[in-house]
Amino acid sequence: MSQPLARQRIKVADAVALLGLEARTIRDMAQRGEIPGAAKPRGVWTFDLALLEDYQRRCEETACQRAADLRPRPAVSGVVTSSTAASRSVARTSNGHYGQTIQKLRALAAARSATAR
Secondary structure: OOOOOOOOEEEHHHHHHHHOOOHHHHHHHHHHOOOOOEEOHHHOOEEEHHHHHHHHHHHHHHHHHHHHHHOOOOOOOOOOOOOOOOOOOOOOOHHHHHHHHHHHHHHHHHHHHHHHO
């Protein structure tokens, strides 16, 4: 009879390199039971390497899926939508608004000069 192979266990420093998280974060996650295969024999956190690699792969897949879900999707009609929520000005352009203001000022000045004579 052959003995089953012992699963390889790693310590926090190796888990830091694998997960890319701070050591304190990994210990806190292990304490809360968020990391599968975490154990603390004799006061030292150790992790099952195969389970930790599988956990990392699932986290990456979840992150990629969330990013794909958040990506803006084109409108069904193909029409480009405005990215601003503000309403448009009554004057079509700022030049048009400027022209309207000048016309009003000229009319006001003409009325004043006609009454001053």
